[in-house]
Amino acid sequence: MATREFAYLSIRELGKLLRSGETTPTELAEYFIDRLETVGRRLNAVVTITRERALREARLAEAELASGLDRGPLHGIPYGAKDLLAAAGYPTTWGTEPLREQRFDFDATVVARLRDAGAVLIAKLGTVELAGGMGYEQPNASLTGPGLNPWNLDAWSGGSSSGPGSAVGAGAVPFALGSETWGSILTPSSYCGISGLRPTYGRVSRFGAMVLSWTLDKIGPMCRSADDCGLVLEAIAGPDPNDPSTLPEGFRYRPEEEPAQGFRIGVLEGSLDTVQPEVRANFEAALGVLDGFARLEPVTLPDFPYNEAARLILSAEAASAFEEMLDSGILMGLTAPEDRTGGYAGLTILAVDYLRAMRIRRQARAALSALLARYDAIVHPATAVVASPLSMRFDDYAGKGRRLPLGSAGNLAGLPAISVPNGFGERGLPTGLQIVGAAGSENRLLAVARAYQARTDWHLRRPPL
Amino acid sequence: MRDPWVTNEIERRLASLRDRFPDRFSEAQWEEIHEDLEQLAQAAATLRRRALGNADEPDFIFVP
Numbered sequence: 375m376a377t378r379e380f381a382y383l384s385i386r387e388l389g390k391l392l393r394s395g396e397t398t399p400t401e402l403a404e405y406f407i408d409r410l411e412t413v414g415r416r417l418n419a420v421v422t423i424t425r426e427r428a429l430r431e432a433r434l435a436e437a438e439l440a441s442g443l444d445r446g447p448l449h450g451i452p453y454g455a456k457d458l459l460a461a462a463g464y465p466t467t468w469g470t471e472p473l474r475e476q477r478f479d480f481d482a483t484v485v486a487r488l489r490d491a492g493a494v495l496i497a498k499l500g501t502v503e504l505a506g507g508m509g510y511e512q513p514n515a516s517l518t519g520p521g522l523n524p525w526n527l528d529a530w531s532g533g534s535s536s537g538p539g540s541a542v543g544a545g546a547v548p549f550a551l552g553s554e555t556w557g558s559i560l561t562p563s564s565y566c567g568i569s570g571l572r573p574t575y576g577r578v579s580r581f582g583a584m585v586l587s588w589t590l591d592k593i594g595p596m597c598r599s600a601d602d603c604g605l606v607l608e609a610i611a612g613p614d615p616n617d618p619s620t621l622p623e624g625f626r627y628r629p630e631e632e633p634a635q636g637f638r639i640g641v642l643e644g645s646l647d648t649v650q651p652e653v654r655a656n657f658e659a660a661l662g663v664l665d666g667f668a669r670l671e672p673v674t675l676p677d678f679p680y681n682e683a684a685r686l687i688l689s690a691e692a693a694s695a696f697e698e699m700l701d702s703g704i705l706m707g708l709t710a711p712e713d714r715t716g717g718y719a720g721l722t723i724l725a726v727d728y729l730r731a732m733r734i735r736r737q738a739r740a741a742l743s744a745l746l747a748r749y750d751a752i753v754h755p756a757t758a759v760v761a762s763p764l765s766m767r768f769d770d771y772a773g774k775g776r777r778l779p780l781g782s783a784g785n786l787a788g789l790p791a792i793s794v795p796n797g798f799g800e801r802g803l804p805t806g807l808q809i810v811g812a813a814g815s816e817n818r819l820l821a822v823a824r825a826y827q828a829r830t831d832w833h834l835r836r837p838p839l
Numbered sequence: 840m841r842d843p844w845v846t847n848e849i850e851r852r853l854a855s856l857r858d859r860f861p862d863r864f865s866e867a868q869w870e871e872i873h874e875d876l877e878q879l880a881q882a883a884a885t886l887r888r889r890a891l892g893n894a895d896e897p898d899f900i901f902v903p
C-alpha cells in the first residue's frame with residue numbers, strides 16, 4: 375500500500391492492515407509523525423511530537439501483535455492528545471506560553487488507559503490557552519498560534535480542542551483526545567468536518583487533565599467516524615479512584631442494530647432562525663436522511679436560563695481553579711490580550727449567585743432528563759455558523775447569539791452529544807449535525823450517528839490540502 | 840433599563856479588584872474587566888428572576 379493512503383483510514387481499517395501484516399505499528403507511527411511535522415505544524419495543530427515515546431510504544435505493540443497478544447482495536451494505532459492532558463516527562467503547556475516547560479511525571483488516566491489498550495501516543499496537540507477559560511474572543515489565543523482549518527487555511531479550526539480538530543480533519547492522526555467544558559469538542563469537530571463525542575459527565579476520568587471547571591469538564595474522542603468514537607470511548611471510560619466524579623460503571627461499546635420500528639428523534643427547531651442559511655439548509659437535509667430510519671417529532675427545550683447558569687458556574691469554578699495564577703500575574707503572559715484580564719471578574723462572584731446557578735442547574739437537569747426519556751436523541755445544528763475567518767473576532771462574525779442553547783443545556787446537565795459532518799457552508803467549510811441524548815446513552819447516540827453515516831459520505835470527504 | 844442594584848454591584852466589585860490588584864492593569868484593561876463584571880452581573884440578575892423554594896437544593900451532594 376502506498377503510504378499516502380494511511381492518512382484517512384478508520385481505526386478498523388488500520389487495524390486490519392496491522393493484523394494482515396500489510397503495515398506495522400512502527401510504520402504507522404513514523405508515517406503519522408511525518409504527517410504531523412508537515413501538515414500538522416502548518417495548521418498550528420502540534421505542540422510536541424512525542425517521538426521517543428511513540429516509537430517505544432510502537433515497537434512494543436509490534437512485538438505483542440507478533441507474539442499473538444492482541445489488546446484490541448486500538449493496538450498499534452497512533453493518536454494525539456490535547457495538550458492539557460499529562461504525558462509523563464513531556465511538556466504539558468495547557469496552551470500557554472508561561473507554562474511552556476510545565477511537565478508532570480505521570481500520565482493522565484486517559485493517556486494511561488490508551489497505553490494499556492496498545493495505542494501509540496505520537497503528539498501533544500494544540501489547545502486554546504487554558505482551554506479558553508479566560509474568555510478569548512478571537513482565534514489567536516494559544517502559544518502555537520491560531521488553529522488553522524484544514525478545509526480553508528484562512529479560517530479558524532475552532533476551539534478549544536483546536537489541534538485535535540484540525541489534526542484529525544487533516545488526516546495527520548487517526549484519532550485524538552479533546553476536552554469540552556462548553557463546546558470545546560463539538561465546535562472544532564463541526565468546524566473541521568470530523569466526528570467528535572462529548573461523553574456523559576463522569577464517564578471518563580479527568581485525572582491528569584487541566585481543570586477548568588470541576589462540574590463541567592469532560593474528555594472525549596475526536597475521530598473520523600462515530601464508530602471510531604465508540605472504540606476510543608470504550609478504552610478511556612470507566613471508574614477511576616483518582617477522579618471522584620467518575621461513574622461507578624464501566625462502558626462497553628456495543629454497536630446497536632437499528633430498531634425495527636426506527637429511532638425516535640426530537641428535532642429542536644428553536645434557534646434555527648439565528649443560524650447561517652447554509653447551516654440551516656444542511657440541517658434540514660440531514661433531517662431528510664434521518665427521516666428514512668427514525669420518527670421525527672418537533673421538541674422545545676424546557677425554559678431555563680441555560681447560558682446564564684453555565685456562565686456563572688464556569689466563571690466561578692475557573693476563577694477558583696486558577697486563583698493562584700490570577701494572583702501571581704503569570705496570566706499576563708498569555709497570548710490573547712483579552713485572556714490577560716478575562717479571569718479576574720470571576721473572582722468576585724458571590725457564593726449565593728453560584729449556588730443559585732447550581733440550584734437552577736438541578737431543576738434544568740431534571741427537566742431535560744424527563745424530555746430525553748421520550749426520545750433516543752434530540753438533534754440540532756452543532757454550531758450556528760461555520761468557522762470564522764482568522765482575522766475576525768467571533769462576535770463580529772457570528773453575533774452574540776452564536777451560543778446555541780442546546781450547547782449550554784447539554785453541558786449543564788452533563789449529557790452526551792456527538793457532532794457528525796453534514797455538509798458544507800460558506801467558504802467551503804464543514805457544518806455539523808449535533809445529536810444529544812440522555813445521560814449514559816452513548817451507545818444509542820452512536821447508533822443514530824452510525825445510521826446517519828451509513829447513508830451519507832460527509833465524514834469520508836477529504837480537505838484540499 | 841438596568842437595575843440600579845446591578846450598577847452599584849458592578850462598581851463595588853470593580854473597586855474590590857482594584858484594591859486587590861492595584862498595579863496590575865492599565866485603564867483600558869480595567870475597562871475590559873468592567874465589561875466582564877457587567878456580563879456576570881447581568882447573568883446573576885437573570886438567575887435571580889427565577890423563583891426558587893427553600894427546598895430547592897444545588898446540583899451536588901455532599902458525601903461524608
